[in-house]
Amino acid sequence: MITSNTPRADNPLRSDDDSRLNRIAGPSALVIFGVTGDLSRKKLMPAVYDLANRGLLPPGFALVGFARRDWADEDFEKVVHEAVQEHSRTPFNEDVWAQLRRGIRFVQGEFDDPQAFERLRSTLDELDRERGTMGNHAFYLSIPPRSFPEVTQRLRESGLAEARDGSWSRVVIEKPFGSNLQSARDLNDVVESVFPPDAVFRIDHYLGKETVQNILALRFANQMYEPIWNAQYVDHVQITMAEDIGVGGRAGYYDGIGAARDVIQNHLLQLLALTAMEKPYSFNAADLRLEKEAVLAGVRLPKDLATATARGQYTGGWQGGEQVVGFLDEDGMNPESITETYAAMRLEINTPRWHGVPFYLRAGKRLGRRVTEIAVVFKRPEDSLFALSQTSDLGQNALVIRVQPDEGVTIRFGSKVPGPVMQVRDVTMDFGYGHAFTEASPEAYERLILDVLLGDPPLFPRHEEVELSWKILDPIEEYWESEGKPEPYRPGTWGPKSADDLLARDGRTWRRP
Template sequence: MPLTRNPVAKLLLFGATGDLAQRMLLPSLYGLHADGLLPPELTITGAARHDYDDKDYRAFAKKALHSFLPEDRKDEKALGTFLERLFYQPTDLSDPASFQPLADKIGDIAGGLAIYLSTAPSLFESAIEGLHKVGLAGNTVRVGLEKPLGYDLPTSREINDAVAKAFPEDRTFRIDHYLGKETVQNILALRFGNSFFEPVWNAQGIDNVQITISEMVGLEDRAGYYDGAGALRDMVANHMLQLLALIAMEPPARYDGTDIRDEKAKVFRSLRMITPETVNQDTVTGQYGDGAVKGAIVKGYLDELGQPSNTETFVAIKAHVDNWRWQGVPFYLRTGKRMTTRRSEIAIQFKPVPHSMFAGRGGQLQPNTLVIRLQPEEYVQLLVMAKEPGLDREGVRLREVPLNLSLDAEFAGSRRRIAYERLLLDLIEGDQALFVRRDEVEAQWTWIDAIRAGWTANGTRPKSYPSGSWGPSAAIGLTERDGVTWQDD
């Protein structure tokens, strides 16, 4: 059954002059426009503090598109017609007087309005109140919310309560851009579109699951936000737990926003709470020091920040999903900055065969592993055992070989889209399947807050690790205690 689309006629883009807008949002909207996927009548109004008019903003957008679009996507005719869609209204979300001129600029919203709202948590309440008071929160309006949606469960509830005063859940679209990645959606296709995985996709067939998101960058220009958040809040509380849920969820009946999110929410509610008594054995925190990344000498976190800090730039966690399917299977999560390579990856290690017929002939077996690489490359790889060619006079030689599905190669004729193209189009058309529901967010924060409370109770401080490494040595111990090795190849 095809998706029932309910496209809006107008898009309001807050933060329209920011870095995210320049690098992702404007190129994404242009890409959709160039491919004829936006509603023909759709207008896009940018809002930010800059004192631009429509002409100024179109010039700003043109410059950003020339800077950040791939060369093969630049088309002057398409660019010209896209810029005609753009309008601009100076807006200060902290100033109630800013909203009426904005409403006047938007005009009639009977044809539907989608609002993309990316702002500091402290401004959510005033932004929603201002939109509501000037009539930009009615039944024809939906809102997309960019993270961070709070820093813990109480602040998340505060933001969600403020949003709910004007926007019910069916018109609220919480954005996690990882859910827009093509390979992330392929997790659903891999699991629920192939019959041979399901019989072994459980505690009887899987030994452990590893999820790694490693970055080579340091603070860059995010010091103000990052030092108040840390790796646990910045990466685990959203991206990594969403990936865990897609791996662990039960099969939804339908591909729609209700069924998929129902199953993800069940996973979050099944996460075993990490307590002050278990936090030191189930988590490792770190903070990068001086070192070398790709041959370049880099400063440590404290030198970059310029002040003392106990903020973790690395975290590794041993998590459990306490339900019938996953009882006893550890989910190892690992993320950090200034690591040896940039990688987002899920590695699912299956249990070994119950008996090796090759042992008497010298053949060594390795458990099968399914690797789902999200970035920088996008591929699915199944590591299987095969016999090396030869007469076997000295014994049977077995070797692990990869069965590869390269998405770049298999779908070479299809254009690779960045995540925000899909998410913005789904916001415009009203499809919530790839957005995060309130009960998901609050269940995630409940689990994350318990970890932080455990760190506080134990006085846990991040261990230093050299830039350009895989994090503190204690992270190796986290898995090796269970006879497991991180998938670092």
């Protein structure tokens, strides 16, 4: 049953949805290009099963794989079954699987083969008749970006991109959305020449995470935070995405991309936009995008990029009790590569709410631990009643949103130490999803695939957001390319010295999560 999302007049952010009712996708088929890849096997196919297991897909739902493998439908069915058994979040249910498997099909072909797309069209026509998918087709491009133009053009030539007789046809694109502003514009031009803008869904899986969506709930469903969410009270904001692994088997992809293009341009700038945006009129796609775009348009780069940015490459050494190789020694890596595995930058947002508040973004591999978080650090009280000796162990108040792992929120504040004297030090209050809710959080791809099938796009960036992000990053990338090699840093540390210097110049330090 699909419930109304029309906001109530007295509160635009309030909805008439009954939280006990789920939004179930209508008749539809999902076609996955690149179905033999890791993303499909580990995330997409398990997410489809989990949606079916939760009762969120229609009984006649169809899943179609497209790849060059010489498989029959039964071969692909086995692949899906193995992926579900190994990676699904919900328990395996034979009845759910029996229903899902009846709609599984496979089409063999190359991306440049028009006959393969004719076979795909025939398969979808057959599913429309036999499974009642009613011409509603979503095409998931889990393929390298260089193949996007060819596949979308083939979809147009075969007539699959055109919605017919009240049905819909949508395309889903995985990041990266280009490698700079011009390539992003070229890609958008190609895709939107085939599909209308409201039928193009750009997947940023971070936006499907419960804790990312909780940023909106934390800010706008609570009275206590929003009044102090501004330059009068906030000293600075730190947004961190740290990984404790190296590039491993992704060396070929990662060389020439780097940490900034890989995750800052999309994930971290989206987190910045959600953290800094003004209250939207409603939660519909147009209103959310309007506020996020206003933030990204207001981002300003410091004039001196040498002192406002840092980049590094991890070397070989010991991490977690084992010897690991350096970035330049990874299999398939160019030993002369100047690609960064660590990137940090200082940004400011030229809006009344955030004027003068620095936003520090950092992302890297082979760091101290795996963590993604947003830390809003508040200013110290202007007039303190306490002597310096009484607050020597007291830091700045902070609200930390943990995106992964251990999803939740931590608040750091000062409290009196038990005893006869007045001594104040930091304490924390923790909220964890795993402790507060009995139901496990859905995987991000469950939410995002369901949104595609429902045609509900609030969590998907439009091309305007993508281009604004590249406008922020392109000058930094151009400066780095002119500077030569990044600074080395040891595995298991928190990045190069230049990153610490970046904050030290402002009298601040990075958090150690």
